[in-house]
Amino acid sequence: MGYQLEAESDAGREFVSRCEAHGADFEARADAHDRDGTFPVENFEEMKVSGVMRAAVPEEFGGLGVASIRDLAIGLNRLGRADGSTAIALNMHLSTCWVSARLHRGEVEQGESTGMGSFLALLGGGLVVMANATEPGTDNIHPLTELSRVDGHWELRGRKSFGTLSPVADLFLVTCRCREGGHDVRAFAFVTRGTPGMDIRDNWDALGMRASGSHDIVYDGCIVPDTQVRISETPWGVQSAEEFTIGSAGTLGLVAAFLGIAERAAELAVDMVRTRTKAPDDRPLAERAGVQHLAAENEIDLAVCRALLDRTGRLLDAALVARPVADDDPVELQRLFTEFQSAKHVVNRKAIEVVDRALTLSGGVGYLSKSPLARLYRDVRAGPFMQPLSPNEAPAYIGKVALGIETDGYS
């Protein structure tokens, strides 16, 4: 089945190995959680124990110290093979850890001390954090959730959707709009689970990724301590350097998880056609030309997906990990973001096609609810919805950047 992606840093290899060790258990639970729409809490407990949850936290704060975005994505790739829901929920946490570790590195490089260290210590100690960005009726750079000053404290009002990981998250990093300074800027509120006014709706019921706990979350006048608010200088509606970074490095792991789903489906299909036979000759289906052709198309598409992840991961690592944080260049970040969007666009699509062919190869068996292929087919379809930039938006964005035309990515 071709050459799978391999981590290249020592910490990354260790991380990938631990992710692989979870595989059999996670996969064994996946169908039941999918059927019942339950969140695999036990998976996250086990990943706390194994250290997978602390992967992106620097070693000095108790983590595995994986700095490479590429290597993190490869671990998520392995988890995606076992259970897509777990993988995408984990990324909500890991990407926030990675961003925090990078901010900390920037502080250290500058000789600053702004306290990212204490946050990383919490993450190293087991705190589960999740990004909570998506909202109905708008896009990532135009959050409608409002952070406003009321009676001397910060108050948060709005509704988020697709709140993946919410069943076990301790802290919610909520993107919002702040109009306090007379002009609209982006802001972030870190809301502790259980804060009055926060309502996790427990209403996730979807075609796939049914175990991801992607509930709606309503913030109805939550009071957020000043220390847990960050007002950025980025005007509302502008793609900032930070968004370019999170929107590429922070979501590479999602793309890798969808590749994992496709890899698993392709593997199951190969196993089926090598062992299943058919009358009248009762020879394995694998000997038939049509089956070989479809198997080849899967092999080719997986090669394409792996290559795109490999290269994009290297480009991101070169720009965001190997260089001083202060060297971040918004123009290059947009270029990287655009390159990443190409990879995401292709991998998410081809992953769907690979699972689709696996279904075809299964000859009808895979269409039955009891087949893991049926779950994989539903799960993999979530890929193109992942933010930022869906197939509704990505080509226009990529085309404009290629042609030197300004764009905010959404209209």
Add this chain to the structure above:
Amino acid sequence: MGYQLEAESDAGREFVSRCEAHGADFEARADAHDRDGTFPVENFEEMKVSGVMRAAVPEEFGGLGVASIRDLAIGLNRLGRADGSTAIALNMHLSTCWVSARLHRGEVEQGESTGMGSFLALLGGGLVVMANATEPGTDNIHPLTELSRVDGHWELRGRKSFGTLSPVADLFLVTCRCREGGHDVRAFAFVTRGTPGMDIRDNWDALGMRASGSHDIVYDGCIVPDTQVRISETPWGVQSAEEFTIGSAGTLGLVAAFLGIAERAAELAVDMVRTRTKAPDDRPLAERAGVQHLAAENEIDLAVCRALLDRTGRLLDAALVARPVADDDPVELQRLFTEFQSAKHVVNRKAIEVVDRALTLSGGVGYLSKSPLARLYRDVRAGPFMQPLSPNEAPAYIGKVALGIETDGYS
């Protein structure tokens, strides 16, 4: 939304109109039956009343007298828009009616009288019949279900799968193998519902088409009256003229039903993007270039599908309806069958792609279980599994016929 297919015969127009009249009710029930995996018995009761069930029965036997395969398919297309499960289950019955009516026409043309008339009278009177062909581990021309002579009567043993329509069928047309004459031939047993030894397993639970009642059916020593057995002269394992006919004309309606699913999904998506708005400008999504591009791709693919169904329907009608039955030419029937396979291959695939784009256009909303798009996405995926010739087999078959190389279609 382009030009939909329209019936051309008077009987066909009447049939299509009655199918359309069922649409709203069937669609209103579809999501609940899908969720619960229940068979829409009430739909079939209503179609008995409306005459839709008797569409392919000649008027003299109480039917609507639709002889055109193309027009029958167009009615199924309309039902497919409302509920795919109902449409494909109905085709199991309608195609058998059409084949029977054609056999009767052949008898009349030859001045014969073999009794198809009395069978058509039963169908005109409300009898529900279904073809029961598919088996695990083999293909349509190599049935492993055995019909054998035991103690002076015919006994049937075997296991069928994908027994769509089984919850309400009165009579099961079971394809089987008969070795009585010293060599293996194809045979057909008409098994009355409730015959001892027949076990409808009530076990259909699949990704989609969940309301189609496609249960496994086990025949464990069913005694079949001599009058309900037909031993053909076609050797086991050979594609007969009859199979070419059933495998094309008899399944065009299935393809049309899947087009219906795609048309409905595309329509829902258009409605969504025309009414839904997004921050910051709160203009309809339909104004965005990326959305327009995807809508165009759907429009173009639907035009392709309709054209293929239109033309294939005309070719089938010209060969199988407009000419005397006795003029059937096996060589031309294979050519027609091959042309039909091309149409089926493309339409089933493009129908999936259209629903997929509708999901994309929905922006995540369509991925929620409550959206009809989620059901349409699961239902439409059943298309390529429909027999005869799946995507595992069709290209090799079509290629061989194009190159003048002999093939039985499966190996």
Add this chain to the structure above:
Amino acid sequence: MGYQLEAESDAGREFVSRCEAHGADFEARADAHDRDGTFPVENFEEMKVSGVMRAAVPEEFGGLGVASIRDLAIGLNRLGRADGSTAIALNMHLSTCWVSARLHRGEVEQGESTGMGSFLALLGGGLVVMANATEPGTDNIHPLTELSRVDGHWELRGRKSFGTLSPVADLFLVTCRCREGGHDVRAFAFVTRGTPGMDIRDNWDALGMRASGSHDIVYDGCIVPDTQVRISETPWGVQSAEEFTIGSAGTLGLVAAFLGIAERAAELAVDMVRTRTKAPDDRPLAERAGVQHLAAENEIDLAVCRALLDRTGRLLDAALVARPVADDDPVELQRLFTEFQSAKHVVNRKAIEVVDRALTLSGGVGYLSKSPLARLYRDVRAGPFMQPLSPNEAPAYIGKVALGIETDGYS
């Protein structure tokens, strides 16, 4: 090789038969004209004799009386198989004849008499006319060629490109802009060959369609008699009913010609793989699975193309031929035009893909200049450039129409 398209009217069948009769001779000359970039004058002489040039002229004016757009396209399909350049050049003439005949029919239906009859008599007598619309730097609805009143007569100034058929045309139907009434309107000037100021540049030298004589034509102050000018009421820059008609019915034959090129290439490839053998087994290449798969893809794509042409032709005939001309409805004409654009978009693309696969099947031989496949590959690539609406514009147009958004098709 599947079911080719067949004419359905008597006149159409006669026309197609005469086109087929030219095939062998035209194909025999095609490679030489392609190599030398010469116009096949002799083909047009022979088509004058055979009556093919007068196909769309009513019988009363000496023509074959083919009214069906679909049947005309099928004749061009046959010529496309022999020589694409001849086919597209002929369409320049035939489409103008068809439009003229339709205008005449409208006059007759209204009891009018505007003189289209005398023009048809000229066409029936052998006059060769060509549309001359395309210009560099603009599109069909924004012609920059100016018709203006100077010293009491009409004067024409501008530059046209892609003047296919110009080597033998007697009369040039030049689309232009007229600003005389104080506002810009579309106008048509019928310029007789040899008019002073008209310069056919004899500069056509392209990748393919090298025998089509598609020279630039410069009109540098040509004086056009008042009787040969038609000022329309359509504002400059508006898609008129007339443009919808010409842009669909008038160019269906081009699409059919490109299908013919693809059919011929596919046929040559099948012949090659059935006869060519390879070591070590020296069996025909047609027996190899990969070859069969590619042959199937060609067969499937040809079925798609034929179905689209068949259906679009029927829709056009139903709206533009079977009904009174006065019933023309601009809204329906746009819908038809849009449906036609879908067909054009797919057929032009798939025709390229079919020839490409034929090259692949040829195993390198087809890449040599001496192979007709090399010419077919270059010729077929012209398809997507044909006006109106190239792949740069068609999806956006189709999407907007599907979504109910106003568009002029170009921006």
Add this chain to the structure above:
Amino acid sequence: MGYQLEAESDAGREFVSRCEAHGADFEARADAHDRDGTFPVENFEEMKVSGVMRAAVPEEFGGLGVASIRDLAIGLNRLGRADGSTAIALNMHLSTCWVSARLHRGEVEQGESTGMGSFLALLGGGLVVMANATEPGTDNIHPLTELSRVDGHWELRGRKSFGTLSPVADLFLVTCRCREGGHDVRAFAFVTRGTPGMDIRDNWDALGMRASGSHDIVYDGCIVPDTQVRISETPWGVQSAEEFTIGSAGTLGLVAAFLGIAERAAELAVDMVRTRTKAPDDRPLAERAGVQHLAAENEIDLAVCRALLDRTGRLLDAALVARPVADDDPVELQRLFTEFQSAKHVVNRKAIEVVDRALTLSGGVGYLSKSPLARLYRDVRAGPFMQPLSPNEAPAYIGKVALGIETDGYS
């Protein structure tokens, strides 16, 4: 335009830089050589001077010492942008140099001394060598050119086709069959230019790559000195470890050259739509949604191609450059070869699609012979014909390997 591929070794960077320095001159000559079908002898003279011809020769023998297959391919990628014919002709030489240098490394690792050093010294001194493998009517592992013992010397008889680089090659590495030992084995004859009985037919005349000098070469009883013959132990008709190596590492540069053609076409198209305007608004075409969509598709496809080349190059370098030659494992070599075939299959196809879109974006101008796009369109189509494994064979091969079914790749 995304991130181009960059060499990673010092020698590789130097090589790529020198290749880039040739670009402008080579591109300036390309159209004339293409039109006239002449070989760009001056390019090869200049590459002798610049050292590009000696790139793969170790420094100790006077070369640049580029060992990385990936870096060599990247240099050819740059040349491909300027002139595809030059790039593929150069690869005929460079790949043979690389294989020779690797054989030498193996000897050194083993402490052997078989004389590869002296051959490398010749290459370092300016000798031009070319592989001469392709034959009509057979494939690479079944050469029909015979090497036989006649009158105490070796005699060569056979006909080779597609003899790219033949106009300037000094030495021809001819693959052949030798039956002397009683069983058929593969053999190699190194034939010096001008050897009696060798006839370079000077007959290359093709759709594209017209400047590549890919003439037929006939060996009609050439006497080959014993020192210039190598009889291998690989039976005729078997894929050997050597063939896996040459068929992957030895042809990666070809794939990279075709990517270069696509990159150049995409760049030309971007330039055109950014500068060309159209009535009525006279805004750059780049502002149109349809144009942006096509530009995005090119950008995405180029990202796919670059990623595949990058990853495949790394995999090849890891297995064939970073490890001792003696560690070569035939099983892994086949796996690598298969992975390479996936990359080749996709890149060659997507390169064609990119150039095709560039033509579309050019709006007709690119179809004119004077446009470099017309040449690029013809040149890029040669890609899929490159051996080993064309699209007629590659999917079946890849599918079989994925399914664990034995195959020799051709039947």
